[in-house]
Amino acid sequence: MAVTKGIKQLVAEAETEIEVWDVDRAMAAHGDEETVFVDIRDVRELWRDGTIPGAMHAPRGMLEFWVDPESPYAREVFQSGKRFVFFCAAGWRAALATKTVQDMGLAPVCHFEGGFGAWKKAGGAVEAREPKSRD
Secondary structure, three states, rough: OOOOOOOHHHHHHHOOOEEEHHHHHHHHHOOOOOOEEOOOOOHHHHHHHOEOOOOOEOOHHHHHHHHHOOOOOHHHHHHHOEEEEEEEOOOHHHHHHHHHHHOOOOOEEEEEHHHHHHHHHHOOOOEEOOOOOOO
């Protein structure tokens, strides 16, 4: 079976329905107590490249399960009413994740263009992330 809709189209469609920030806006929001940065990259990417200081790691494969309060894997933070800023390496996975959690009813949510790569290029702070027993 041929793919009828590619990743670029999926991301473009998602970005017409979600809030998308530029990296400067994300950097300005960093440190706000009512804003949670959510790194959805694979844990090996965090170990290799670091992450945004204070960011919560929510692996993309578990995100819906962590957001749904009825899930046995639900995480309380997603019921906090805070704003969630999702990011990945370059922005594509985060756009799709943001669209998904928005469709689930989580609000307010957004992602920022260019992801962690854009954050580093703009001089954003980075902290190391070492393997933990629960990663």
